[in-house]
Amino acid sequence: MPLRPMFRLRPVLAAGIFIVLALSGRPGTALGGEVRAAVAANFSAAAKDIAGLFAKETGHKTVLSFGSTGQLYTQVTQGAPFDVFLAADRARPQKAVTEGFAVPDSRFTYATGRIVVYSRDAGRVDGEATLRAGKFTRLAIANPATAPYGSAAVETLRALGVYDALRGRIVQGNNIAQTFQFVDSGNAEVGFVALSQLAGISTGSKWVVPQNLHAVIAQDAVLLKRGARNEAARAFLQLLRGPQARAVMEKLGYGPGS
Amino acid sequence: MLEGSDIWPPVRLTLQLAATTTVVLLILGTPIAWWLARSRQRWKEGVAAVVALPLVLPPTVIGFYLLLALGPDGPGGWVAGLFGGRSLAFTFEGLVIGSVVYSMPFVVQPIRNAFEAFGDRPLEVAATLRATPWDRFWTVAVPLARPGFLTAAVLGFAHTVGEFGVVLMIGGNIPDETKVLSVAIYDYVETLQWAQAHILAVGMLVFSFLVIVAVMTVDRRLKRGGS
Structure with missing residues (x-):
């Protein structure tokens, strides 16, 4: 390969062997199961x-x-x-x-589980009206193909009749944790996250989605x-x-x- | 069943991303490589190390910082604001930025090596013939370093095609915008659509093999024809 050798081989090898030996003992295993x-x-x-x-x-x-x-x-x-x-x-x-x-x-x-429409901006989320008005550029949801919280989000959007309108603005997190990260970093203004993720968070704005809008x-x-x-x-x-x-x-x- | 319409958009998008990234990388990487090859500054290896960092850093580290940098609290949000946006994450442009950072060492290193390989002599000869620095660069250095540019372009392109972790963290999985090949394969595997995953994965295998053969061929020719 065209990348120039950056290191001399022998010291690197010695260091490698040392690290392997030093780490080979398993950390203390618990007495219980x-x-x-x-x-x-x-x-x-x-x-x-x-x-x-x-x-x-x-x-x-x-x-x-x-x-x-x-x-x-x-x-x-x-x-x-x-x-x-x-x-x-x-x-x-x-x-x-x-x-x-x-x-x-x-x-x-x-x-x-319960899903919540959440934004880190205070006052941005105000019930289902927020989704109907669509005054945001990105809506984060979890990947509906692999994450049930994502498919519940899609069901909610369909139940409100806004799925087709918002479809082009949806960004998908690989799971609900990444979806929350998209919203919490501000890259998406709003997103469907899990209620449990908002425990201990009092800032921002949210709307706890009524359970009749999606399958349990x-x-x-x-x-x-x-x-x-x-x-x-x-x-x-x-x-x-x-x-x-x-x-x-x-x-x-x-x-x-x- | 297998629908071509599902499989081809990620392939097309990936090729677009890789081509754009490669062009940007050659434009940005060439002056950096030139400076690294010619400069006598003592701290230039520090710069070289920064350029090489993505070789060592996990994509999650790069993806994490990119997500913050591209977002409304970072410079990316400011740039996006100029165009009425909010964040460069989840955009094709954002992926280009991420790919440029991530693939930079694969472009700078071969070009730098090529610039260093021919030494000072040809440039000095050209200077005695009253060639300006600009002429020397374009008519002497670049032609002599051509195999290095070829390797750099192939590696930069291929490495961008093979990118996954960074895209997963800043892409948002948007069809036709950020859903690239590697993410599509991941999705197919996770949803147990293995037939589709196989089609794309086998394609990647063949492509990667051809790239490595190409780089090795260029490399050998460089050694045979070079000093």
């Missing part, structure tokens, strides 16, 4: 709190991986090392069961095949159904599961 959880991006704040609770209650460690539901599901089908799957919809956990990646009968709805965002969890014999994974799902987890979710703006 470990749960690897694939978690939909909207639920990241809640999942961290719940993992903290779980550690205090049981001594088990939780390793959380966040992404859009579609992205995580693809990873699960390709043998990703997850024990439990906390999706943002019902379809993917259901599919995981029928396609043999999850334990039948382990599926349940752990929360229902029922978020299902499921025990994956890999976690079937992991006691910690079952205990985690147990806690997720319990009153403590429900309190965390309520605080963050989630509706109850079933």
Whole structure:
């Protein structure tokens, strides 16, 4: 290649070997068990709190991986090392069961999500009128093909009859976390984000979308095949159904599961 | 089923982006490469290091800073304001800026190497023949460095085609504007539309292979024909 060699090889090699050796010991593993959880991006704040609770209650460690539901599901089908799957919809956990990646009968709805039209500018969002007036250049939503919060946003726009008018101004985040980042950095004036992402944010303006404008965002969890014999994974799902987890979710703006 | 209409817009957009980026890179990169090759300033390697940073930095770092720089709080928002916009993120122009930053080392380095390869001698000879610095650059330096320019153009183009992380962070996935090939492939994979993903991915494989063969061929010719 035309790039000139920038380093002499031998010292670099020596440094490389040193680094590999120095890091080869695994960091102290916890005494308790470990749960690897694939978690939909909207639920990241809640999942961290719940993992903290779980550690205090049981001594088990939780390793959380966040992404859009579609992205995580693809990873699960390709043998990703997850024990439990906390999706943002019902379809993917259901599919995981029928396609043999999850334990039948382990599926349940752990929360229902709410979407919010949010802007960091005070006074910009004022109910559905904001969407009808369309006085903005960019509207951020999560990718509707992979993120249920994105498809709920599209349903809302259609229900209000403004989808075709606003279509050309939509920018898509890869998941709800990136969508929030687009709005929070001001690159998009308004966006559909998750209510849970606004916990602790009192500035800006928002409109909590009424639930009759889109299908209920029922978020299902499921025990994956890999976690079937992991006691910690079952205990985690147990806690997720319990009153403590429900309190965390309520605080963050989630509706109850079933 | 496979609809051509879904697959081709990202391909066309990607080629447009890569072509625009390559032209901008050659215009910006040539003076930088010339200065790096000829200057005796001691701090020039500092500048060279800054140009080379994207080789090492993860695209997420570049994407993150670009998102802030292109937005309403950064210079990009100011520029966008001149045209009645708010942010350069989520625009084709924004992607060109991002790609120029990201692919700069792949253009500057080969041109600089080519400028350095022929040494001072040809330029000194030209100077004794009363060629002005401008003439020396265009009639001596540039023709001698032609293989370097070719390599630079091919690498800059190819690297932009292969860009993913930066576009994902500043693009917003808009059809015909920012939904480039690599993002389209990502979308197809994430939604389990693997047939479409395969078509585009195989195309990328073949393209990348051809690019590397081309660069190696140019490189060998440069060595055989050069000093």
